[in-house]
Amino acid sequence: MALNLRxxxxxxxxxxxxxxxxxxxVQQFRTPSKVLRARPERLAKVPYVGMEIxxxxxxxxxxxxxxDQISRAEDADVRILTILDPDYPLYLKQIYTPTPALYV
Numbered sequence: 001m002a003l004n005l006r007x008x009x010x011x012x013x014x015x016x017x018x019x020x021x022x023x024x025x026v027q028q029f030r031t032p033s034k035v036l037r038a039r040p041e042r043l044a045k046v047p048y049v050g051m052e053i054x055x056x057x058x059x060x061x062x063x064x065x066x067x068d069q070i071s072r073a074e075d076a077d078v079r080i081l082t083i084l085d086p087d088y089p090l091y092l093k094q095i096y097t098p099t100p101a102l103y104v
Contacts, residue, residue, distance in 0.1 A: 007032040009066035016053045019097040
């Protein structure tokens with residue numbers, strides 16, 4: 001399991017953080033791992049994030065949900081692709097708000 005995948009899924013599952021805000025955060029901080037380690041004040045400065053979503057991001061760091069998703073996917077022989085994965089569908093990448101993670 002790639003450690004980065006856990007961070008992608010953890011960030012993806014944050015309440016209120018949809019596919020439109022996700023890329024802004026990753027662009028600003030470079031990786032989901034860095035987003036999860038950022039201080040709430042810095043997170044809140046990203047457009048459309050605010051303190052409520054910033055707190056939700058920080059609270060999500062200790063969630064086991066992402067590990068559970070990875071385990072379930074492995075058990076079901078399902079791959080989880082991030083938008084940076086070379087196997088992520090090209091046409092899906094080109095829509096206005098592509099999903100950051102895709103189960104295939």
